[in-house]
Amino acid sequence: MAGHRIYSTSVASVYPLYVTKAERKERTKGQVDEIIRWLTGHSQDSLDRELSAQTSFEDFFAKAPRMNPARSLITGMVCGVRVENVEETTMREIRYLDKLIDELAKGKVMEKILRK
Template sequence: MNTELLKRWLDTEKASIVFESEQGQDTSCALTRPKGETMDSEKVYNMEFAKLYPLLVQKAERKGRTAEEVDTIISWLTGYQAEDIRKAAAGSISYGDFFRNAPQLNPDRKLIKGVVCGVRVEEIEEPLMREIRYLDKLVDELAKGKAMEKILRKKA
């Protein structure tokens, strides 16, 4: 990933990526703007998956988890196979289109509850943003060390 290009884009948009932590644990990742300004949903949808995917992987890897586990989560959530995820990460598909074109959204994703980026995912009204935040929440859980069976909402 070209981090310099991402930094320039963030500067242009007057945005930043913030990792909030609680007692040394990453709890959320947010695209933010200066005080009082919110990131327009359309801007999030139009961001390239190839720019955001490495950030999801880095968050997991910082906590000793793997890119393969991130791919497993993405696959569970969206129905994409590992090869499809790699192609998307190397291509120019937008984040929004990545979710809009998902082969099969997992019906159990509705079991995902909790707060990400200061918002309860189950209360997000905009369907596409809710799908995006589901992924954020699952990667947060991975980075916190939660067992993969629990992250994937497997029934006992």
């Protein structure tokens, strides 16, 4: 079965949308970066390199330094789909990121978003 087209989409092409969504709700690019770093284990430098390299979502998650084990605590709906029920690994990681950005845009405090 062929992967979804989002897998080959670069993270850099969607990243500005995440930032815009956050900023519309008076949140910051720094908070978006913090969420991505928490989820993937990237440093700010390695995240910036991946964005500059136009890395696809599939490669971004496959090569992430250390996916956060607490990400399994992320639950809820994104686009009518329960993130915890997504079976395909790459799609579940993308949905986790979408859910965290949604929580940021809804004003949730960072400690709760980062499952602390």
